[in-house]
Amino acid sequence: MDGGAAPPNDTEMSDAQPVAAAAPPADPNQQVPPPGGIDNIPATLSHGGRFIQYNIFGNIFEVTAKYKPPIMPIGKGAYGIVCSALNSETGEHVAIKKIANAFDNKIDAKRTLREIKLLRHMDHENVVAIRDIIPPPQREVFNDVYIAYELMDTDLHQIIRSNQGLSEEHCQYFLYQILRGLKYIHSANVLHRDLKPSNLLLNANCTPTEAELGFLNENAKRYIRQLPLYRRQSFTEKFPTVHPSAIDLVKKMLTFDPRQRITVEDALAHPYLNSLHDISDEPVCMTPFSFDFEQRALTEEQMKELIYREALAFNPDYDSSSSAFDPGAFQ
Incomplete structure (x- = not known):
């Protein structure tokens, strides 16, 4: 992520230590053995092995099974919890933010949608990149939003x-x-x-x-x-x-x-x-960001669908067995 001029010679910090991945068990209901040193974060495969549930200090963190253990909490705020995890498909460590009950408040839901659209539009070394929007296990039960970002030190x-x-x-x-x-x-x-x-x-x-x-x-x-x-x-x-x-x-x-x-x-x-x-x-953005989605009032279901579509853009092969969205809701 180095852009422009090189940093001063003495600016390098020690690199983050890589985190080893543990293979999931064959039995979808078997508990994944906790990683060494983080024995208070149990992990259980769910939804037929497509997802993994982590119990982080009493909070359920449910992500697609490609995010293998161990998982490490790295931050917490009003929005929810942030954890680092390994994407086993890309080999990249990412920071995953969970926004719990993301659609309970329309203003907060629109803020989440805005952030996703903004960062997906941006492509620059000095602007944090979204790596994934993790789709929900079931479309009709879509309450929490998980956003994976590039992991910084x-x-x-x-x-x-x-x-x-x-x-x-x-x-x-x-x-x-x-x-x-x-x-x-x-x-x-x-x-x-x-x-x-x-x-x-x-x-x-x-x-x-x-x-x-x-x-x-x-x-x-x-x-x-x-x-x-x-x-x-x-x-x-x-x-x-x-x-x-x-x-x-x-x-x-x-x-x-x-x-x-x-x-x-x-x-x-x-x-x-x-x-x-x-x-x-010192590049510029070739296409101005469109605020079209801000121009009309969106229902909770419409915001869910827009964020769900963003998740599918990152996961085109994802198949949610139950999608109850009515396309007429946008008409």
Whole structure:
């Protein structure tokens, strides 16, 4: 996942240790022996051996049988649980996010649909990639959504909080890669509303990848309008040891009026990033993202079907024995 310029010589972190896969038992109802060291995560084959159920701290994690044990929880949030697992068909380790009861709230369901469509549209080294949408065992019992992403090693928040020092070259490299991804996102007519260190994932070469894309909305505008006025802080006084060129770029990127704010293209060409900037290796999205699905109210069943179709796009040979969807629902 290295894009653009090479990272500084001392940016490499230790590679993530590979996880060994255990073969599933012949008996579909037999419990898969837990992997060494993770004996609290039992796994059981289900639905005739087509799926595997993992019990992760009392939460059922049910994925297609190609995601062999062991499985490792790596994160948890309001949306659900994230686990790393091995796709035995591709040999790739992925991060699988479970969104439990994904259709109970229409706003959350639409957010999930939006994320899937957005990331499927994007194809860039600095934007996290979806590897799979895991279809449900039965179409008419479709409540939880499982999304498999490329597995990254850490995030910028963890790097900043660690004892690992960051040189000027590190900062330039991180900023360049972030802007490189942002240029691609903007060229698709999409704004990233939540750029923060914890949403900037890094691989073993410290190449940042942007995750958790979102959209600005009227609530965000109202929030901004109600904020009290604050006196502008002097970056030079606050960060006296930072290079003046870096201060200049940050000032231009944080200009409140978007009409006067520096564009991502001009930010990439700023003198602070001279040593990394290469316009021939800063691609754009050739097709703007379509927001057509946002233009009408969707029922719960329609959102289920749209996400189910996205799952089938990743799994064209998947055969759900019971699909109760009525095509007339979209008419």
